[in-house]
Amino acid sequence: MPILAARMSQLGTESAFEVLARATALQRQGRNIINLGIGQPDFKTPAHIVEAGMKALADGHHGYTPANGILPLREAVAADLHRRHGVEISPERVLVVPGGKVTMFFAIMMFGEPGAEIIYPNPGFPIYESVIRFSGATPVPMRLHESKGFSFDAEEVLGQITPRTRLLILNSPGNPTGGVAPKAEIDRLVAGLARYPDVTIMSDEIYGEMLYEGAHVSLTTYPELEDRLILLDGWSKTYAMTGWRLGYGVWPKALFPHAERLAINSHSCVNASAQFAGIAAMTGPREPVARMMEAFAERRAYIVPALNALPGFRCATPGGAFYAFPNITGTGFDSRTVQTRLLDEAGIATVSGTSFGALGDGNIRFSYAASLDALKEAVGRIGAWLAAQGSTARRSA
Ligand code: PLP
Numbered sequence: 001m002p003i004l005a006a007r008m009s010q011l012g013t014e015s016a017f018e019v020l021a022r023a024t025a026l027q028r029q030g031r032n033i034i035n036l037g038i039g040q041p042d043f044k045t046p047a048h049i050v051e052a053g054m055k056a057l058a059d060g061h062h063g064y065t066p067a068n069g070i071l072p073l074r075e076a077v078a079a080d081l082h083r084r085h086g087v088e089i090s091p092e093r094v095l096v097v098p099g100g101k102v103t104m105f106f107a108i109m110m111f112g113e114p115g116a117e118i119i120y121p122n123p124g125f126p127i128y129e130s131v132i133r134f135s136g137a138t139p140v141p142m143r144l145h146e147s148k149g150f151s152f153d154a155e156e157v158l159g160q161i162t163p164r165t166r167l168l169i170l171n172s173p174g175n176p177t178g179g180v181a182p183k184a185e186i187d188r189l190v191a192g193l194a195r196y197p198d199v200t201i202m203s204d205e206i207y208g209e210m211l212y213e214g215a216h217v218s219l220t221t222y223p224e225l226e227d228r229l230i231l232l233d234g235w236s237k238t239y240a241m242t243g244w245r246l247g248y249g250v251w252p253k254a255l256f257p258h259a260e261r262l263a264i265n266s267h268s269c270v271n272a273s274a275q276f277a278g279i280a281a282m283t284g285p286r287e288p289v290a291r292m293m294e295a296f297a298e299r300r301a302y303i304v305p306a307l308n309a310l311p312g313f314r315c316a317t318p319g320g321a322f323y324a325f326p327n328i329t330g331t332g333f334d335s336r337t338v339q340t341r342l343l344d345e346a347g348i349a350t351v352s353g354t355s356f357g358a359l360g361d362g363n364i365r366f367s368y369a370a371s372l373d374a375l376k377e378a379v380g381r382i383g384a385w386l387a388a389q390g391s392t393a394r395r396s397a
Contacts, residue, residue: 012130015355016367019339023349034370034378037349039175039323041240042369043295045277046288049239052280056273065269068260069096069248073275076282077248084209085218095249095259096278098270100206100234103249104169105131106262107202107230110255111166112137119160120169121152123176123325123353123360125204128169137166143359146316146327150179154188158195167200168193170219173207176356176365177325178318183217190222200255202230206247207321209238209289212297216320220250227252237321238289239281244274296322299368299375306379307366311386322369325353329362331386338364346385348378 019037027033044050068074074091081089097103104127112118112135120128122141132139142157144150157168172181193199203219219229234247251259263269300317303324307315312331315324328338339352342364351367353360368375 007134007136010130010133010136012126012133014126014130016351019343019349019351022343026343026347031347033343033347033349034374034381035349036366036368036370036375036378037343037351038369039237039367040242040369041237041292041322042371043240043288043292045239045241045244046281046284048284049241049277049280052284053244053273053277056276061272061276063272065272065275067264067269069094069270070272070275073279074248076279077250080282081218081220081250084216085221087218087220089220089250093250093253093256095251095256095263096270096275097247097249097263098245098267100204100232100236100247101127102247102263102267103230103232103234103259104128104202104204106249106259107167107169107200107232108132108137109135109262110258111135111200115164116166117162117164118167118169119157119165121171121174122357123363124169124171124357125175126356128171129357138164140165141357141359142169144174144177144179148179148185149182149316149319150174150177150325151181151185152189154185154192157189158192161196161199165196165199167202169202169204171204172217173210173318173320175207175321176323176351176353176360176363177316178321178323179316179325180211180214180319181217186217186219186222190219190225194224197228200228200230200252201225202232204232206232206234206237208233210293210296210322211320212293212300213319227254230255235278235281240292241277241281244271244277246270246274246278296368299370299372300324302372303366303368303375303379306375310379310383322367324366324368325360325363326366327363331389333389335361335364342382342385346381348381 074094108131114136116137119140208216231250235241315326335352342348351365353363
């Protein structure tokens with residue numbers, strides 16, 4: 001029997017991938033499944049980006065690149081951040097990595113160890129808690145409040161900081177809730193953080209361009225955080241590029257060499273052709289992104305009231321991303337049961353709120369990255385499934 005390192009038992013997973021596997025298996029059996037489980041845009045990567053990737057391969061970009069990414073890509077990232085937020089970021093602080101996830105893995109592994117505490121959003125992206133546990137650190141859940149549009153409460157978060165707190169993770173717009181932290185709340189948090197200069201902040205802004213109203217508030221716009229802010233961003237969601245595996249982190253100058261060494265020790269560099277595609281994405285036309293957001297806005301306008309009209313469902317309006325996170329306690333079923341039975345009996349893939357942390361209990365996540373017709377069909381099937389349960393006041397075993 002192989003003897004695994006003890007920390008392997010601490011590593012969690014991302015249930016959306018398990019739901020995807022089950023949904024795919026059911027589809028193979030001939031079942032008609034509407035997949036609202038996986039968090040990826042249902043659009044193709046825009047053609048000019050695909051062409052740039054293919055051209056890079058045809059031009060012979062088949063070798064290693066510098067570990068931190070090719071300079072024109074890091075310059076494109078810096079220019080993009082300037083365009084979006086008006087900030088000046090040196091390309092020297094940009095580390096290109098294979099997907100958004102890698103920045104969070106590096107940041108958490110850099111700070112996490114037994115005795116350390118890391119504060120993370122809950123309900124939140126499940127990999128935060130998983131990797132915090134893997135690192136040996138203690139995960140401290142930051143509650144996101146449905147009553148605040150799934151934002152955190154700054155005073156509450158500041159009250160959770162202890163001398164053991166090393167890292168504070170923020171994610172707005174958020175997965176799985178679609179929640180957006182208001183500027184006033186972020187201002188209060190940043191002002192309070194002045195009292196805790198040893199705490200590093202990792203701001204996961206991968207949905208930063210996916211906002212339905214107002215402008216995204218990037219933590220990079222707070223100059224007082226420059227020396228202790230790690231920005232996580234990437235191409236996956238904005239440009240429908242989840243499978244290209246391309247993301248980046250902006251690291252404080254002092255932390256950058258550590259992050260780069262982690263990159264050299266793990267993946268060496270990112271696929272060269274994907275990096276060229278990334279340049280085309282950031283420097284090319286923005287219409288494809290705008291069109292995708294128009295489609296998401298139309299779907300949000302349909303799905304939120306439609307979910308609210310289902311018996312036992314209560315759905316807050318998400319401010320960003322492409323997730324709706326209704327509370328389903330009124331159905332009498334728990335989240336996990338709803339996830340399993342909706343998939344098996346109604347052919348609708350969703351993800352239980354419990355997959356995003358204990359505080360997600362009572363909710364389920366719908367990724368509305370599907371056509372309007374598919375969403376209407378899904379809501380119809382859920383309505384029929386609920387009606388078939390007869391009573392709406394039961395809690396399943
Ligand atoms: N951060 C959040 C909040 C996400 O929802 C996701 C993907 O679902 C990621 C990071 C990871 O993105 P990537 O697919 O680029 O690794």
